[in-house]
Amino acid sequence: MRINDQSPVPIYFQIKEDLKQKIISGHYKPNDRIPSEEDLAEHYGTSRMTLRRSVTELVEDGYLYRVHGKGTFVSKPRIERSYAPLTGFMQDMTKRGFIPGAKVLEIKEVQPSPKLRSLLELEKNNTVIKIVRLRYANEEPIVIQNAFIPTFLCPELIHENLEVNSLYDVLENKYKLELFCAKQKMEATVANKNLAETLGVKKGSPLLYVERLTFLKNNIPVEYVEIWYRGDRYVFEVNLFKHWDK
Amino acid sequence: MRINDQSPVPIYFQIKEDLKQKIISGHYKPNDRIPSEEDLAEHYGTSRMTLRRSVTELVEDGYLYRVHGKGTFVSKPRIERSYAPLTGFMQDMTKRGFIPGAKVLEIKEVQPSPKLRSLLELEKNNTVIKIVRLRYANEEPIVIQNAFIPTFLCPELIHENLEVNSLYDVLENKYKLELFCAKQKMEATVANKNLAETLGVKKGSPLLYVERLTFLKNNIPVEYVEIWYRGDRYVFEVNLFKHWDK
DNA sequence: CAGTGGTCTAGACCACCTA
DNA sequence: AGGTGGTCTAGACCACTGC
Numbered sequence: 001m002r003i004n005d006q007s008p009v010p011i012y013f014q015i016k017e018d019l020k021q022k023i024i025s026g027h028y029k030p031n032d033r034i035p036s037e038e039d040l041a042e043h044y045g046t047s048r049m050t051l052r053r054s055v056t057e058l059v060e061d062g063y064l065y066r067v068h069g070k071g072t073f074v075s076k077p078r079i080e081r082s083y084a085p086l087t088g089f090m091q092d093m094t095k096r097g098f099i100p101g102a103k104v105l106e107i108k109e110v111q112p113s114p115k116l117r118s119l120l121e122l123e124k125n126n127t128v129i130k131i132v133r134l135r136y137a138n139e140e141p142i143v144i145q146n147a148f149i150p151t152f153l154c155p156e157l158i159h160e161n162l163e164v165n166s167l168y169d170v171l172e173n174k175y176k177l178e179l180f181c182a183k184q185k186m187e188a189t190v191a192n193k194n195l196a197e198t199l200g201v202k203k204g205s206p207l208l209y210v211e212r213l214t215f216l217k218n219n220i221p222v223e224y225v226e227i228w229y230r231g232d233r234y235v236f237e238v239n240l241f242k243h244w245d246k
Numbered sequence: 247m248r249i250n251d252q253s254p255v256p257i258y259f260q261i262k263e264d265l266k267q268k269i270i271s272g273h274y275k276p277n278d279r280i281p282s283e284e285d286l287a288e289h290y291g292t293s294r295m296t297l298r299r300s301v302t303e304l305v306e307d308g309y310l311y312r313v314h315g316k317g318t319f320v321s322k323p324r325i326e327r328s329y330a331p332l333t334g335f336m337q338d339m340t341k342r343g344f345i346p347g348a349k350v351l352e353i354k355e356v357q358p359s360p361k362l363r364s365l366l367e368l369e370k371n372n373t374v375i376k377i378v379r380l381r382y383a384n385e386e387p388i389v390i391q392n393a394f395i396p397t398f399l400c401p402e403l404i405h406e407n408l409e410v411n412s413l414y415d416v417l418e419n420k421y422k423l424e425l426f427c428a429k430q431k432m433e434a435t436v437a438n439k440n441l442a443e444t445l446g447v448k449k450g451s452p453l454l455y456v457e458r459l460t461f462l463k464n465n466i467p468v469e470y471v472e473i474w475y476r477g478d479r480y481v482f483e484v485n486l487f488k489h490w491d492k
Numbered sequence: 493c494a495g496t497g498g499t500c501t502a503g504a505c506c507a508c509c510t511a
Numbered sequence: 512a513g514g515t516g517g518t519c520t521a522g523a524c525c526a527c528t529g530c
Binding site (some may be wrong): 085086180181183185186188206235237 | 427451452453475477480482484
């Protein structure tokens with residue numbers, strides 16, 4: 001492996017990727033000690049501080065662990081590190097091995113309710129774009145989503161084809177709105193007549209009801225969405241961690 | 247603020263705590279630009295590299311954000327950083343402002359099913375302790391829990407009073423089993439006759455069904471639990487983060 | 493252009509572990 | 512005692528931003 005110090009890619013990053021590859025490929029095995037920081041720095045022809053940055057990031061990412069005075073070691077393959085990934089329906093379904101589909105039932109600019117105005121931190125004259133979609137997995141209806149997005153963040157959104165393109169893709173790529181995190185509430189409910197008919201289930205069938213408020217990096221709210229999942233077709237998975245207050 | 251370079255507490259850490267205090271106290275306000283790294287380094291009488299470490303950690307913790315070429319800024323008060331805290335029912339209810347209660351419907355040592363044996367990674371002769379409890383919030387029944395715990399991890403558990411003591415407290419304090427993380431699946435279902443009678447709701451009422459597998463630090467499974475929450479009385483909250491596959 | 497954060501160096505001393 | 516990671520320095524050059 002050659003480090004290219006003319007490359008715009010930082011040296012620490014090139015080294016990090018090289019070490020990560022050696023871990024993933026099995027060249028370094030779980031609980032192996034990797035060479036000392038000094039040796040690695042010499043091997044890559046860089047300073048120890050730079051090498052240390054590569055290793056530190058791999059430690060933070062869970063690939064390595066350090067023991068003071070002993071060395072740096074390869075971690076055991078870790079539990080999936082995603083707590084609960086913030087993904088759109090398309091990505092979620094694709095990952096589960098289904099073919100996603102969408103039918104736009106409604107898309108228009110509307111005046112926000114007071115609740116919406118407060119949740120999305122809207123100014124007086126701001127409107128929102130309301131998008132109601134029925135979503136499919138392998139052509140079977142699975143979920144209804146009512147999404148509300150401030151118009152000023154994506155003025156042309158109303159003309160997008162959201163049956164083909166993922167909403168999150170459009171927000172990220174066209175409007176450069178990088179979604180970062182979300183607060184989500186979930187509860188069990190039952191289908192009323194309307195929901196039941198749209199989803200093709202019996203009235204009174206169990207539904208997983210979700211409210212989600214999505215934020216950009218700087219805690220700017222960007223989307224509020226209400227979701228009804230068919231209880232017989234959807235399981236939500238999440239990893240819980242012991243609370244560590246930083 | 248004085249930096250003590252004789253202290254065993256590293257300089258970067260002392261600076262980090264001082265800056266954090268200035269943010270929390272409001273001395274630096276959200277979206278304020280803090281002084282440049284060079285100025286701060288001079289102010290604290292340290293090198294820029296050391297100062298940078300303090301700032302980097304505050305960025306990672308969500309207190310600050312950097313903009314290349316512009317400066318370093320204070321974040322808006324962040325969303326609660328717990329993704330989803332791993333807590334028992336008692337702690338959960340207390341935090342929500344309810345008075346928790348419990349009635350043990352069943353507690354005994356049983357042979358594990360093949361599914362349980364696999365999930366809890368049990369050896370041939372291991373048994374499990376099965377605990378069925380009805381849980382109350384303000385004396386109203388809210389949830390039924392079936393918990394399964396390997397007997398060898400807590401041999402005397404069967405004699406504990408789990409109507410008064412929190413199961414997680416007993417595991418952590420008496421058996422020194424420090425719970426670390428859990429994988430949880432959630433879906434919507436409806437109450438059958440048995441569940442409905444026990445929870446005091448109508449048959450066909452919505453229930454939030456949860457399966458949880460809890461682990462110790464070293465990925466040793468310690469508890470499997472099935473939970474049925476009343477859909478009309480319980481909302482699950484979780485924070486989602488953009489999936490960053492490292 | 494000056495000011496900012498992003499990266500990098502070639503050393504240094506310390507604390508911890510094993511022997 | 513020798514090797515390891517933990518911390519720290521005093522510089523340096525670069526890329527991005529705003530004037």
